[in-house]
Amino acid sequence: MSLNQRIYLSPPHMGQEEQQWVQQAFATNWIAPLGPNVDVFEKEIAGYVGASGALALSSGTAAIHLALRLLGVGAGDTVFCSSLTFVASVNPVVYQGAEPVFIDSEPESWNMSPQALERALSEAKRVGKLPKAVVVVNLYGQSADMDPLLDLCDQYGVPVIEDAAESLGATYKGRASGTLGRFGVYSFNGNKIITTSGGGMLVSDDLEALEKARYWATQARDPAPHYEHSEVGFNYRMSNVLAGIGIGQLHVLPERVETRRAIFAAYAEALGSMEGVEFMPEASFGSATRWLTTLTVDPQIARTTSGDIIRALAEANIESRPVWKPMHLQPLFQGCAYYPYQEGHSVSDRLFEQGICLPSGSSLTETEQAKVIEIVKTLVCGGMTHEIA
């Protein structure tokens, strides 16, 4: 073992049961993109979040793609999407030949701003081009303010897909994040709060729609003794081996949430009073998982930048990341429309410029966290807090 072991941003953290479920798949030879582990994982996720049904898929991206298809998104359509997100929220819009329109964040939750969405919807209505869907992203383990967003979308008759890839385990007014829109999407990629190494889940109360998605996800095979196809399909189902990992992981999810919240609390306690440092707020409407501890550093006050901190951490073999670069700033989406928080005032631009994600894995040790804290402290105002500054 090296004395200076790398500290990762959000590494996988297995529990006690995962290997037994995987072993079960081997013992019964269910090494396939279907099988008893897939059925159990779907039932347990649906039960955990309180959705009528769930469909296990090869990725969260696949789940977003199928949700867009279920809503009939196609060439020439527009889809509204949170700008501050990972590109996977939007790529499936492009797969469908549709055009994304980006909506800014609000400062309270860093998620989609209802007032920016309202401007976008009213303008779309005025020009006769309402979106086919709105993809609301729940960032870094926190739900968006779903009630006003859903009210607006209802008013204009536009369905909502909740990209809850980062918010499994979070709540909004007592309900599970990812169950408030027409469709919800979870991801089990390697860096998420629980992982199957790679995988995703589509949840909904619309069981008929989930059946249709299941058909598309298995190459759209029509009922017939031979191979009969009347629609284009995809190979999007989750492996029964990986679903075994997922069942074990789901059983430790509440612990993982608790640990990530404790890690956040320790960072906030140590760094929260430093000049120019602000942690991602937890909005009063719900409970966040704190999947990643994120904060902003105002260079005018802190006399250091997010880039300096990320570089200093990297020198100590510690992985940290800037906050997502907003989609409206990506070369890929040059020319797409964007609705900032207020005219001339973009919130996500600042979050990107000043934001940092700190190592937040549920296996992070106190010693490791202390090392991260020490480095951030020495950079921000030379280590001076409010009290002594």
Ligand SMILES: *Cc1c(COP(=O)(O)O)cnc(C)c1O
């Ligand atoms: C991880 C992630 C996805 C994609 O999930 P995959 O399972 O990696 O395809 C989508 N949206 C957001 C916001 C994510 O963080």
